[in-house]
Amino acid sequence: MLTYILRRVLQTLVVIALLSYVVFTLMALMPGDPVEMMIASNPKITAEDIVRLREFYGLDQPAWKRYANWVGTISQGDLGYSRTYRVPVMELMGPRLLNTLILSVCALSFSLLVGITLGVLSALKPGGRLDSFFSVFSFAGISIPSFWLGIMLIIVFSVKLGWFPAGGTQTIGMEGASWYREFFDRGWYLVLPVMSLSIQQIGTFMRYARSAMMEVLRLDFIRTAKAKGLSRGRVLWKHAFRNALIPLITIAALSLSNVFSGAILTETVFSYQGVGKLVYDSIIANDFNVAMVSFIISVSMVLMMNLVADILYGFADPRISYS
Amino acid sequence: MQDSVVVSVRNLETSFFTKMGPVRAVNDVSYDIHRGETLGIVGESGCGKSVTSFSLMRLIEHPGRITGGQVLLQGRDLLQLPEARMEDVRGGEMAMIFQEPMTALNPVLTIGHQIDEQVLRHKKVTPKEARERSIEMLSLVGIPSPEERYHNYPHQLSGGMRQRAMIAMALSCDPVFLIADEPTTALDVTIQAQILELIQNLQQKFRMSVQFITHDLGVISEISDRVLVMYGGQMCETADTVELFNNPRHPYTAALIASRPKFGSRPHRLTTIEGSVPAPHELPPGCPFYNRCPRRLDECRVQRPPVSTIKPGHQVACFNPL
Ligand SMILES: Nc1ncnc2c1ncn2[C@@H]1O[C@H](COP(=O)(O)OP(=O)(O)O)[C@@H](O)[C@H]1O
Ligand SMILES: [Mg+2]
Numbered sequence: 001m002l003t004y005i006l007r008r009v010l011q012t013l014v015v016i017a018l019l020s021y022v023v024f025t026l027m028a029l030m031p032g033d034p035v036e037m038m039i040a041s042n043p044k045i046t047a048e049d050i051v052r053l054r055e056f057y058g059l060d061q062p063a064w065k066r067y068a069n070w071v072g073t074i075s076q077g078d079l080g081y082s083r084t085y086r087v088p089v090m091e092l093m094g095p096r097l098l099n100t101l102i103l104s105v106c107a108l109s110f111s112l113l114v115g116i117t118l119g120v121l122s123a124l125k126p127g128g129r130l131d132s133f134f135s136v137f138s139f140a141g142i143s144i145p146s147f148w149l150g151i152m153l154i155i156v157f158s159v160k161l162g163w164f165p166a167g168g169t170q171t172i173g174m175e176g177a178s179w180y181r182e183f184f185d186r187g188w189y190l191v192l193p194v195m196s197l198s199i200q201q202i203g204t205f206m207r208y209a210r211s212a213m214m215e216v217l218r219l220d221f222i223r224t225a226k227a228k229g230l231s232r233g234r235v236l237w238k239h240a241f242r243n244a245l246i247p248l249i250t251i252a253a254l255s256l257s258n259v260f261s262g263a264i265l266t267e268t269v270f271s272y273q274g275v276g277k278l279v280y281d282s283i284i285a286n287d288f289n290v291a292m293v294s295f296i297i298s299v300s301m302v303l304m305m306n307l308v309a310d311i312l313y314g315f316a317d318p319r320i321s322y323s
Numbered sequence: 324m325q326d327s328v329v330v331s332v333r334n335l336e337t338s339f340f341t342k343m344g345p346v347r348a349v350n351d352v353s354y355d356i357h358r359g360e361t362l363g364i365v366g367e368s369g370c371g372k373s374v375t376s377f378s379l380m381r382l383i384e385h386p387g388r389i390t391g392g393q394v395l396l397q398g399r400d401l402l403q404l405p406e407a408r409m410e411d412v413r414g415g416e417m418a419m420i421f422q423e424p425m426t427a428l429n430p431v432l433t434i435g436h437q438i439d440e441q442v443l444r445h446k447k448v449t450p451k452e453a454r455e456r457s458i459e460m461l462s463l464v465g466i467p468s469p470e471e472r473y474h475n476y477p478h479q480l481s482g483g484m485r486q487r488a489m490i491a492m493a494l495s496c497d498p499v500f501l502i503a504d505e506p507t508t509a510l511d512v513t514i515q516a517q518i519l520e521l522i523q524n525l526q527q528k529f530r531m532s533v534q535f536i537t538h539d540l541g542v543i544s545e546i547s548d549r550v551l552v553m554y555g556g557q558m559c560e561t562a563d564t565v566e567l568f569n570n571p572r573h574p575y576t577a578a579l580i581a582s583r584p585k586f587g588s589r590p591h592r593l594t595t596i597e598g599s600v601p602a603p604h605e606l607p608p609g610c611p612f613y614n615r616c617p618r619r620l621d622e623c624r625v626q627r628p629p630v631s632t633i634k635p636g637h638q639v640a641c642f643n644p645l
Contacts, residue, residue: 220426226382228423228441228492229414239429246431318431318476 005311012303016296021067022296028063033286035059050249070292080289084282089289093275096154097297099169100274101265107194108165109257111201112252118202119209120241126214141203148260153274157192164192167271193270197262201255206253206268212244219243244275246316253309329532330356330379330500335392337371337378347606348374348387350556351374356500356549361526361533363547363564365540369601371556376502379534380419381409396500411449415445418493422505424485426562428477434461435473438492438627445496460491464521489520497587501526502534507542519546546566548634552576555600555611558630564636571632572644574618578608610641618643 035053054060058069064238073080079089118138124129158166165171170186177185215241225239226317264276275294282290314320337349351370356362364372375618377383379394381401394401401409421427429437438457444531448456454473461469464487474645486506493501504520509514509562523546527532535546539580543564550567552559552575571577578596598615607613610623622641630640 201508220421220423223382224421224427224489226427227380227413227419229410229412229444230440231410242431243429249623316431319478 005307007284008307008310012300012307016206016300017170019299020071020292020296022291024067024070025063027288027291028066030286033059037286046120079293082282082287082290082296083292084285084287089293090308091285092290093278093293096273096275096278099272100179100260100263101198102265103190103193103267103272103274104256106190106258107197107201107263108252108256110194111205111255113197114198115205116248119206120244122206122215123217124211124236126210131210134210135253138203138206141199143204146196146200147265148303149199150193150266153192154270155195165189167269168190189272193272196246196269197259197266201264203249203260204255205248208248209244212247213240216240216243246313249312249316250309253305253312254302257298257306260298260301327358328355329358329397330393330534332375333395335375335378335391335394336390337374337383337387338390339387341386344431347390347509348556349378352392352553352556352558352623354551354558355559355583356532357533358499358532358562359530360549361523361535361547363543364536364553365538365543365550366532366553368538369600370553371540372553373504374556375553376419376504376534376536380417381415411445414493414498415496416498417500417502418496418498419502419504420486420489420493421507421626424482424489424506424509428485428487430474430477433473434477434480434488436476438488438495441492442464442495442616451612454558457491460486463494464488464491464525465517466491467490480511483518486510486514486518490518490521490525494529498531498535500532504536505538506535508537515541515542522546540579552579552605555606557611557627558638558640560637560639560641562634566634566637570637572637572639573641574616574643574645575612577614577645578617587590618645 020277023229025078034056035050038053051060058066059070070080079093081087082089082092085092117222118134122128122134127129154166158185165188168189170182170189221238225235230239261273264279267274267276275297278290279294282294325396327380333353333354335349336347339346339348340529342379344640349514352371352375364375374383374387378389381389383389385619389402392402393510401412405527424447428434432440435454435457438460439450442453442456443450446453458473465487466472466484468489472480472488477488479510480488489506501536503524506522507518510518519542522533522535525531527583536542537543547564549561550564551561552567552573554575560567560571561572562578568580571580575596583594596615601607601614607624608627610616610619610628613619613623614624623642626642628642630638630641632638633644
């Protein structure tokens with residue numbers, strides 16, 4: 001098991017390294033570079049200045065050499081400096097990344113909890129009234145675009161009812177309040193973004209959970225469990241659900257990256273201080289260091305979640321062995 | 324010779340309410356099983372053997388429903404019990420083993436856990452005592468190194484061993500009545516013989532009543548004291564095993580015995596009975612065997628032959644018995 005995990009982690013690292021090189025090269029091919037932007041914004045710049053600036057930023061070197069330099073600094077724990085924000089990338093991205101992670105994890109947990117529960121309930125009586133109702137709900141959830149839903153949520157719950165703030169991350173001036181006041185304040189700001197990000201996922205999880213559960217409930221060992229005299233609840237949750245969970249693990253793990261990318265849109269709608277908007281801006285502004293770091297983070301996340309899914313799978317299903 | 328009646332099934336009727344209309348899968352079936360006795364139920368695939376067994380356990384699922392009759396276990400009508408009391412009976416006084424040992428055990432739980440669970444459900448024991456009981460049962464059914472097997476998952480056991488584990492589980496709470504629904508059909512011949520012997524030994528040891536279901540007359544002749552022959556959800560004939568094989572009275576029973584593969588010949592199943600079992604929803608109003616019967620009379624088509632006692636212990640439902 002341990003050798004399997006180590007091997008997979010190593011594989012993952014190699015893939016990340018290769019991909020980062022490809023992306024680095026692609027970004028180097030992009031028209032324009034930071035110096036050109038400086039030229040455009042400063043009419044008094046001289047030709048010598050331009051050469052000096054190119055040399056200073058290393059832009060006169062070939063792409064592979066710049067890549068090697070970049071890897072060198074990264075591996076020392078230095079993520080570089082953001083040219084547009086004029087702060088170290090670490091300082092810029094750290095808190096934003098944390099905010100996005102909070103939003104994504106909340107949305108994922110919420111949608112897993114609700115989606116799986118509703119899916120299991122619909123599987124109990126397929127075609128029943130509850131099932132029909134939920135399936136309309138999940139279909140709607142999957143089809144509604146999340147930015148539209150976000151705007152609707154703001155109009156209804158914030159503008160009309162005034163229950164939740166329309167946007168932002170926390171109330172200004174809350175810093176320094178007791179930790180639980182801050183905690184609840186942030187939770188309050190999270191409700192609408194989490195909702196808007198979850199609806200689609202809930203629909204997806206519901207459909208997967210429903211079909212996984214229906215599949216399992218047909219199997220022979222369910223009847224064995226009933227024949228043992230176990231109660232309905234125990235048969236359902238211990239015997240059926242435990243088996244239905246196996247295919248759901250992969251889907252849930254792979255959804256985190258889905259949610260993470262969905263967060264970019266949601267953050268924009270709710271002016272939530274996450275990493276989403278930052279990534280977009282940095283690519284447009286040719287802010288190399290920020291863009292590369294955010295890219296590495298999102299790729300690593302997808303690959304890591306794949307790995308986590310495989311490992312969890314092995315724990316959930318004893319028939320799989322990693323030797 | 325035999326003592327008291329343990330199981331008494333009276334006019335059992337189970338129907339499936341399908342989109343194509345109601346299907347009576349079990350139609351007016353009655354029989355008794357005494358203490359320590361094995362009743363073999365035999366019939367072609369689809370004749371209602373499994374539905375009869377599930378009805379006794381009250382495990383009939385939607386769209387099926389038990390629509391009539393009584394199932395008396397030691398005098399108590401199971402069909403009248405509230406569901407919670409019925410759960411006490413299932414796996415307690417009355418247990419069942421199934422045809423497919425490959426799929427009848429939960430793949431994600433250990434063998435030990437699955438037996439423990441049943442013991443804990445029915446007996447007032449600590450988890451440690453349940454575990455001891457499970458290991459004791461595993462060794463009783465002839466599973467080598469039971470302490471190790473206790474921690475195994477079903478896929479780590481062979482088909483025969485899994486069926487032994489199923490038997491261990493079924494017998495873990497000392498049932499008075501065991502239903503075995505084709506427990507050896509999915510196993511190869513040598514394993515089949517071992518499992519049959521095991522069931523027989525355990526039955527004698529615990530003086531259980533057993534309802535043994537199969538479509539294999541050879542198995543029936545080995546294991547059962549009495550035989551019930553079913554066709555199209557109805558009973559055709561019931562008698563002591565020896566009597567039934569020597570003196571079959573229902574044309575269907577006779578045909579079954581005649582079509583039995585002879586020793587040494589290649590086994591082929593019931594190929595000599597002309598025609599096939601009619602689908603339950605197109606059963607004729609009269610005798611279900613009418614369209615294949617060599618001895619049919621006109622009245623057989625319109626009227627269902629009643630079950631009549633020909634000799635003490637030998638009943639047959641036929642207007643024109645042999
Ligand atoms: N879930 C079901 N829905 C509809 N009909 C069923 C269902 N289960 C069983 N039946 C009917 O009951 C009949 C008897 O089935 P069964 O008892 O399983 O036969 P067997 O004697 O082979 O065990 C079948 O022919 C079928 O028509
Ligand atoms: Mg059957």
